[in-house]
Amino acid sequence: MNKKELSLEQQEELIKILKARFEENMHRHKDIEWNNVQTKLESNTEKLWSLNEMERTGGEPDVIDFDKELNEYIFNDCSPESPKGRRSVCYDLEGLESRKKYKPENNAIDMARDMGIELLTEEEYRSLQELENVDKKTSSWVQTPSDIRERGGALFCDYRYGKVFVYHNGADAYFGARGFRGSLRV
Template structure:
């Protein structure tokens, strides 16, 4: 049986080339980090991590390294596309919200697709960290990880960047909009 969450050697090389080029173009996102160490870790880690990065890339996320945790020896990749990833928009928040819709259901939910991709939605704190690296979501918005107490009440939260500020808003979790997607995090 073929593992669907695995890239061919050619796909891996192509992805690593794209990631390296993006890494070199955006040094402000990862000061003090070296691509050779990141590439080595990508090549020796679980092949599903490369597959997940490829899914982030394939859906328009433009993943890039934004940090490193010395205690866990993990690099953090965030979606760094200028706007919310184009192939991850028009989704409600989670599966429960999707199932609650009686009509006009979206194709998927942000939480379900992130899980299928092997990534996590950004938290509010992570979203704010991302915005320190540039201006993201100036025309779109992104669902972010919603605290359980808000979700229990039927809500979900999303963020964007307007008027020089990061805004965090709420909506019913079942809502979806053409300009709202989600950004992900992958730890490698």
């Protein structure tokens, strides 16, 4: 069996979880029909594997939009706080390797790539916050423009005082309450 493949039983269980979350959170996807989402999911088993990784690491993925032009459903991590299984990581490998001591086990960019997902952009993060407020106690790395990254920095966001804040840190920083949120197109 391919590493990035779920058994039929695992696929069925994940679809059951995703359907329940979808039905409990209709405010995230008002004009989207679950049957259409399920049909897409069942024909994209590698994407199901990625969604399972999002679920396994605490992201609580859910449909947040449909791209009509590309005919793709967009899933985001919708957990109330930054996914627990993806915290305490540097921004990228360069940041991780630049640490002299107390290196974390991983970094956000490589974890997302290995999961088959993308870190949210600042714009995507703000759009998610319009659906519901997340990261009230935690924060999440977001895609960082190359000119900031070239200077050693990386961006992260959170929600405090009724507003979305975008901050910067060295890409080598990591904190127990900072992880990352991902996006997947199916």
